[in-house]
Amino acid sequence: MDEISRYAVGLDVGTAHVRAVVASISGGGNLNVIGYAEAPNSGMRRGVVANLSGPAQAIDRMLGEVERMSGYEVNAATVSINGAAIVSTRTEGMITTGAMEHEINENDLARVEDVALQGRIPANQEVLDVVPLQYMLDEQGGIKDPLGMMGLRLEMKANVVSTLAPNYENLRRATEGANVTPQRIVPSVVAAARAVLSERQKENGVAVVDIGAATTSVAVFEENDLQYIGVVPVGSNNITNDLAVMLAIDTEVAEEIKRRFATGNFGAVDSPVVIRWRGKEVRFERSQIDEVVQARLDEILTLVRKELRKAHYEQRLPEGIVLTGGGAKMRELDKFVRETLQTSVKVGVPTGLNGVAEAVLKPEYATAVGLMLLAAEGGEVKGARKAPKGGTKKEKKPGLLKKFLGKF
Numbered sequence: 001m002d003e004i005s006r007y008a009v010g011l012d013v014g015t016a017h018v019r020a021v022v023a024s025i026s027g028g029g030n031l032n033v034i035g036y037a038e039a040p041n042s043g044m045r046r047g048v049v050a051n052l053s054g055p056a057q058a059i060d061r062m063l064g065e066v067e068r069m070s071g072y073e074v075n076a077a078t079v080s081i082n083g084a085a086i087v088s089t090r091t092e093g094m095i096t097t098g099a100m101e102h103e104i105n106e107n108d109l110a111r112v113e114d115v116a117l118q119g120r121i122p123a124n125q126e127v128l129d130v131v132p133l134q135y136m137l138d139e140q141g142g143i144k145d146p147l148g149m150m151g152l153r154l155e156m157k158a159n160v161v162s163t164l165a166p167n168y169e170n171l172r173r174a175t176e177g178a179n180v181t182p183q184r185i186v187p188s189v190v191a192a193a194r195a196v197l198s199e200r201q202k203e204n205g206v207a208v209v210d211i212g213a214a215t216t217s218v219a220v221f222e223e224n225d226l227q228y229i230g231v232v233p234v235g236s237n238n239i240t241n242d243l244a245v246m247l248a249i250d251t252e253v254a255e256e257i258k259r260r261f262a263t264g265n266f267g268a269v270d271s272p273v274v275i276r277w278r279g280k281e282v283r284f285e286r287s288q289i290d291e292v293v294q295a296r297l298d299e300i301l302t303l304v305r306k307e308l309r310k311a312h313y314e315q316r317l318p319e320g321i322v323l324t325g326g327g328a329k330m331r332e333l334d335k336f337v338r339e340t341l342q343t344s345v346k347v348g349v350p351t352g353l354n355g356v357a358e359a360v361l362k363p364e365y366a367t368a369v370g371l372m373l374l375a376a377e378g379g380e381v382k383g384a385r386k387a388p389k390g391g392t393k394k395e396k397k398p399g400l401l402k403k404f405l406g407k408f
Helices: 053-070 106-117 165-177 188-196 199-204 236-247 251-261 286-310 333-341 363-377 400-406
Strands: 004-013 017-025 031-040 076-081 087-096 125-137 140-143 153-164 181-187 206-211 216-222 225-232 273-277 280-284 321-324 345-347 382-385
Touching: 004 053, 004 165, 004 188, 004 363, 017 053, 017 363, 031 053, 031 363, 053 165, 076 165, 076 188, 076 363, 087 106, 106 125, 106 153, 125 165, 125 181, 125 225, 153 165, 153 225, 165 181, 181 188, 181 363, 188 206, 188 216, 188 225, 188 321, 188 363, 199 206, 199 216, 206 286, 216 286, 225 286, 236 251, 236 286, 251 273, 251 286, 280 286, 286 333, 321 333, 321 363, 333 345
Parallel strands: 004 076, 076 181, 206 321, 321 345
Antiparallel strands: 004 017, 004 382, 017 031, 087 153, 087 225, 125 140, 125 153, 206 216, 216 225, 273 280
């Protein structure tokens, strides 16, 4: 491989884990996954940074593994953001161009976007993306791209995705604390959608439901545009905690029970669950586990239904729902979601990747893969020199993280 190469990096900063995927980009634009890793995270509460040092240390530790695998030093990435403060706001704006013969240019598009944002987004909100849903030129609607067209009056209807400015800033500081510059910050469910959805699905109408450790995010696409995004503060860790409380066991054991025995096909198995705990075999009735898991899943799906209803897309999705995130790994969860929400459901995994990609073709890696793909498509790529053999971020830049944490 050349000493200088181009690469795209996706960095998913989740409540329970941080994950990264690195791909090299050939001269022909082909992507090859050359590195990936994950590490436990701390200092996050329901998708939001609550302690700068926790995520910074987790990212630093995890990227050390990525660099050893890929052989390249990571210093910039496209980064995920989460939390219930992420909202969609419908807005519109209008400008006049000055003449009927005026040809619409990039400056006109920027002006109409500024008008659409003015006074519509609170000062304490950070705009993450402006998605033009349609343009109207001299009252002719349904225009997707007015560049080069001629007209006097240009209007735009858009979906503005934003979050609280402090949440945005704290995430940026946490990643910079690990010596990683966030080139772009993207809602995690939007990134996951990029990795698992086809153009046909986004055109016809589909929702991605990303079940994370502490949050569940919903993104609705139609006519190839992001129509709505919402995040609810409940996730798969709530199931683990419920099992720990109801069965009077440690959360580590509860997590093992959830992974090994929880299923969305409730009542199908009645044999007891036997597991070793503190050196002894402990027996639990399957009905106990089913009752706890089903109750929490019912709550999560009730909140998902409310988000779909708020977006006016409840039972209006021809392509149904695609599940992603670590919580989507529960066996037969798609069956339970289908019966509860009365729509088609499938579990989404990234596809079409080359290189050492097999390990990231999982629901929990959808966000990191999507971030990497967005980085490559948006030109957010960097030239990278080979990292020193066996080197890590801490070895190459001694004291950086310690100095950063000392400021806070």
